[in-house]
Amino acid sequence: AQSVTQPDIHITVSEGASLELRCNYSYGATPYLFWYVQSPGQGLQLLLKYFSGDTLVQGIKGFEAEFKRSQSSFNLRKPSVHWSDAAEYFCAVGARSGYSTLTFGKGTMLLVSP
């Protein structure tokens, strides 16, 4: 069965500093990988996804993520964090099938300090 680990429950970053959120997955083959963001009281918004090809994926709002097969990781990065980035971030893995369901990590809450 597939699984996702987000080892950091909370992260605090100063505004303007760089950010890296960690995600490790367990899956028997190359999975589909996703990062979603959830602002307070909101639904989940897709930031970016990896299906195949270039292992460095660009997303919305200046985020990027790198798929590293050898480390079973898909870490999310942003070079300069803005106060509006404060939210909860979820990494998810999906199976490579037509009826792909998603398995989510527990999430990382990002706090941005002034």
Add this chain to the structure above:
Amino acid sequence: DSGVTQTPKHLITATGQRVTLRCSPRSGDLSVYWYQQSLDQGLQFLIQYYNGEERAKGNILERFSAQQFPDLHSELNLSSLELGDSALYFCASSAGPLAGGHTDTQYFGPGTRLTVL
């Protein structure tokens, strides 16, 4: 705005009651997924429908059921409610397998917050 709509936004009810949550997928999407988000369990996949047929089942309780109608909207029915069913329930939709694997990205609605008292 993802294009997925869910009603109601909030629902407060009592233990033992039954409620129905409604979801309309994005235009053109054939697959609908239901998830439950709670503080202790995180985001859990419940069930998936594709073009009216059940396709995948996750950690869905027997007291819960769902269906997808010919117009592709979906309803999640929760019965004999318990305090522990209080959670945020999300619906997501995707194009479905016939549109190609790369389009099987799930887009989430704003959720229905259920409070059981």
